[in-house]
Amino acid sequence: MDIIWLRDFEALTVHKNFSRAAEDRNVSQPAFSRRIRALEDEVGVGLIDRQTLPLSLTPAGEVFLSQARIILRTYSETLERCQTIAAAGENVIRLASPQSLFMTHYRSYIEPLADAGGLELDLNSTSWGADQFVTALQQSYCDLILTYWHPAMDFLSPLEGGRCDYLTLSRDDFIPVSRCGPDGRPLFTLDPGQKRPVPLLSYGAASALRSVLDHVLRQQIDPPGVLVVNQNALANSVKAMILEGFGLGWLPREICREELADGRLQIVGAKSHLCPLEVRIYRYPHNRKPTLDSLWSRLEAR
Template sequence: MDVVWLESLVALGEHGSFTRAAESLHISQPAFSRRIRALEQWAGTDLVDRSSLPITLTPSGRVLRARAADVVAGLSALHDEMRGRQTMPAHPVRLAVSHSLATHYFAGWWRAITADAPQLTCLLLAANTLEAYDTLVHGGCDLLLAYVDPLHPLELGDSDVESVLVARDRLAPYARPGTYRLPDPQRRSDGGGPEVPYVSHGAGSFLGRVTDRILAGRRPRLRPVAQSDLTSVLAALVAAGLGVGWLPGLLTTEQVAAGRMTPVGDGQWTAGLEIRLSRNRRQRASSHAVEVWERAAANQDRTG
């Protein structure tokens, strides 16, 4: 559960339109729609009647909206109270980080880049990759650490986003040792052969899109058994032997070393990824955010 999902439902109830509600929260309509879908997934039921114009909330949506308004108001008051008791250093760098990097990469990277700079602190904002980019474009963070597909960069409209290369990674299929394998990608599927259980990234997610591009034109017989927007959840499902899943290599290092998962298939089932630190040049940055940026730029990966 993310409080911004509740804020979005409250805004939708007030404005009766995805477009106007998104504008009121200063986010794009696709990002707003993703929030509502995520909340519906959490609730386990439809909250919006999309068959009517203007759209209306379902009975469940109206009940949740009423409760959500109280929760949002209460959290806002609590936030104001905590800011009054502020104990965090004055200028933490607001860093939006994709979930997969937040859980398995960020700590080591931050420790290395700030090793001799104890004055640098951060406010970590974990989000899925697409929402994290949306946060950067709309000024909700100072910097963004996220995966990038170098062959298919995201279209960010007229935003003035620049980035530096932090590291390289690879998205590849993994499975529990001795369980499943993928066929030769040079052999086109004719509908024969055994089905391979498949744990997938959420529809429309960044890594889900990269996986779809890998599979395009040479799709094996995959039998979906589970789906999640959280890469760490997919890694756990793969390690448990539920199926094959496409995962970033940096996330799997410990699991592979421990013998809980192994790469399956050859390099043609994989795609290169980049980890990049990005900033919006239109946004006025704090001196601490500038320092983190300059340190990352000075240490960026320049290997081919």
């Protein structure tokens, strides 16, 4: 099966018209139609209902579309990984970091050391799911991962038990915060006995911080009544929603330090609602890249 056929099929599902889809794919309509027919022959079933206007998918076509998109995404990610590895070479350190830590700890802890040592860093994705960081390190797609750590983060367990070296760069707190109103008081609180559930801006399953939030809520003797109104993978996106007043949420203190200082945000709840975090950087000891050893030694000496 040709990957071009999958892209043709996806274009046809968008335009629902052979002529417009062929124009989008920069091919003549007859050639485009032959490629769609070849795809259907390969699959063994009809994917397009040609009797409807605009064109629609058959039930088999609907199933095939969802799988074709997964295949195309995987194919693109694989090409990107291969190209990144080839471009990086042996002297470039490949670092993967979530967006929040890239904006804080990378700039404060790693970038100055890399600049001082004349080291070149390649910054990998800041929008991966939590488990993708571990997989990337295991498969040598990156040399280092910068991540939050808490015992509830099960996805990091493959790196524990001596399999990986790690350094704790700093400690942070996972804190519940709310936007403040004109009177300086928080719009939402975690006070016990509230009759209405508090709107909670939470984290999606792909976020490393989701498991920590679940842990905090489970530890409460009198858990607050909360209603999840939104989920995001990125802490900065949760922060943006909190600042817009859509609800309260938990954030690492470091990424909202400025807003706490100027009064836009306020910590709510009791001490039991706060949770300590570590910021760790991991590497595999068998990775003996000289530039990596140099940076690691500088981090250890901090």
